[in-house]
Amino acid sequence: HLDGKVALVTGSTSGIGLAIAHGLAKRGASIILTGFGDEQLISKLKEDFTSKYNCRVDYIPADLSKVADINELFTSVIKLYPEGVDVLINNAGYNHVCLVEDYPEEKWDDMVAVMLSAPFHLCKRFIPLMKKKGWGRILITSSVHGMISTAGKAVYSAVKHGVVGLAKGIALEVVDYGITCNTLCPGFVDTPVTQKQIKQFVQDKGISLEQAKVDFVSKRQPTKTFIEPEHIAEYVAFICSPYAAQITGSAMPIEGGWLSK
Numbered sequence: 001h002l003d004g005k006v007a008l009v010t011g012s013t014s015g016i017g018l019a020i021a022h023g024l025a026k027r028g029a030s031i032i033l034t035g036f037g038d039e040q041l042i043s044k045l046k047e048d049f050t051s052k053y054n055c056r057v058d059y060i061p062a063d064l065s066k067v068a069d070i071n072e073l074f075t076s077v078i079k080l081y082p083e084g085v086d087v088l089i090n091n092a093g094y095n096h097v098c099l100v101e102d103y104p105e106e107k108w109d110d111m112v113a114v115m116l117s118a119p120f121h122l123c124k125r126f127i128p129l130m131k132k133k134g135w136g137r138i139l140i141t142s143s144v145h146g147m148i149s150t151a152g153k154a155v156y157s158a159v160k161h162g163v164v165g166l167a168k169g170i171a172l173e174v175v176d177y178g179i180t181c182n183t184l185c186p187g188f189v190d191t192p193v194t195q196k197q198i199k200q201f202v203q204d205k206g207i208s209l210e211q212a213k214v215d216f217v218s219k220r221q222p223t224k225t226f227i228e229p230e231h232i233a234e235y236v237a238f239i240c241s242p243y244a245a246q247i248t249g250s251a252m253p254i255e256g257g258w259l260s261k
């Protein structure tokens with residue numbers, strides 16, 4: 001259902017963003033990848049898309065903590081697609097787990113820049129073009145931490161709550177133009193971001209990696225298993241379908257029952 005549509009997915013060189021890009025390409029979209037990665041990784045990722053879906057795939061590098069890079073990313077996208085994109089997935093991010101009293105101030109600035117300001121800057125630049133098209137899908141990857149918090153994740157949850165509000169406001173601003181704007185609120189997804197936290201858990205508790213995975217997840221997620229990136233990707237594909245036209249301003253938990261406890 002996405003033939004002829006163009007999707008820009010930030011943070012698509014790994015994890016959730018990469019799975020979302022695959023889910024959209026599978027449905028016919030042309031993909032613009034962006035995120036960190038060396039030349040070898042990028043060419044492997046591009047080859048994978050071309051061979052699996054025979055789709056157009058481009059890669060544009062950008063450090064989303066820098067407005068100058070965001071401007072260059074926008075300019076490069078417009079060079080490729082003068083009418084802009086149909087699907088904008090603001091997904092790039094990371095976590096830094098630390099108490100507020102010890103939190104490095106430059107880390108706060110970076111977290112806000114990458115996960116709150118970058119979605120704002122990209123939405124600001126692409127929305128006018130989407131309005132002209134009369135159709136669009138905007139998503140921002142928030143987290144369960146966009147709804148609750150955990151000690152050590154106050155900063156992360158501040159930015160993740162922030163994008164939930166941003167998306168609700170945007171949803172109302174674009175509602176007459178065939179555009180929806182929603183956030184994704186995943187629990188623990190098996191990606192490099194989580195693997196880093198689990199390694200820390202192994203060190204702190206002195207337990208095996210396998211045991212740590214079970215303990216770490218089951219403490220929070222009643223399903224006791226990790227969410228797979230594809231669980232998120234298939235939901236995004238649905239949001240980009242005509243059947244999701246009435247879903248806007250939502251913050252969708254995909255968290256194995258975590259928030260029901």
Ligand code: NAD
Pocket residue numbers: 010011012013014015016017034035036037062063064065091092093094095114115141142143144185186187188189190191192193194
């Ligand atoms: P990941 O590390 O696999 O991927 C992160 C992506 O973001 C990579 O492509 C990376 O290059 C990119 N990125 C990071 N900093 C960037 C920067 N300054 N400029 C440009 N790109 C940058 O992690 P993931 O788990 O797939 O995380 C994706 C999103 O999902 C993040 O926003 C994260 O907060 C959110 N999230 C993750 C989980 C989880 O359990 N993994 C849960 C909830 C929300």
